[in-house]
Amino acid sequence: MKALLSLTLGALLSFNVLAALSPQEQKMEGMLLSGDLAQAKRVAKAISSEELFNPELLDIVAEILLRSYPDARPSEVDAVAWLARSLGFSENGRYHAVLKEVVTSTGIDKLERHADSALDDLGDASGEQYQRGMYTMAPSLYAPVPKDARNAQVTELIMAGDLRSLKQAAITVYETNIQDQAILDMLAEILLREHADAPDRQIDTLSWVSKALGQSESGRYAAVLAEVEENGAHRKLRGYAEDSLENHGDAQGEQYQQGMVTTKLGTYDF
Structure with a gap:
């Protein structure tokens, strides 16, 4: 009987977590978990403009930010910066430590500026701070490619x-x-x-x-x-x-000459 009660409570808790996200937010969750930073950027902008500051969603954003900022490529910096800004706009002190880490650890000037602005928007730390891994995400998502x-x-x-x-x-x-x-x-x-x-x-x-x-x-x-x-x-x-x-820089060693590659390459017409 006790085991059955535990299973029932577990199911109810799972339902409550799911229900905590609106249909719109559930769609955003799916986009965030796609592993595509372009989609994550779209979600971050929507969170900011529509003030969808549900912690269930923001925890995912925080996890993606922590995973993606250390190895962000130039073409990815804008998306990662939007993740930081969306946390700042939430004014939820739970994400203070996340933004502080980005500010102090990133070597990318643009990202540091945006994370610092987000920290100003956020305000002081409050409550339990989000830490890396609190949201369970597939290890391969937003991980550097070997x-x-x-x-x-x-x-x-x-x-x-x-x-x-x-x-x-x-x-x-x-x-x-x-x-x-x-x-x-x-x-x-x-x-x-x-x-x-x-x-x-x-x-x-x-x-x-x-x-x-x-x-x-x-x-x-x-x-x-x-x-x-x-x-x-x-x-x-x-x-x-x-x-x-x-x-x-200056030429060094054997210089490449046309025809050294014998692999058949495409025409690249279109």
């Missing part, structure tokens, strides 16, 4: 053969400072093949490819970038190649 898995994803994007995938690959290489020679050689091969006659639709993507090569510390791509700076089809592309060459 190096080997990330490199495999980038290679797959390059091999897809379309401009959108190639651009995403180049951005990832640039933002995460990938130094893998096989990946960088493929990007160099594409850039050398396409730069002189590139139509306008390719210029933005090829500019990102130049930036990706420029962040390499090897000095292997100086000749490639110098060629694009001199003979790129568009002023924008030549400008990015010039900046990337300056970032890359």
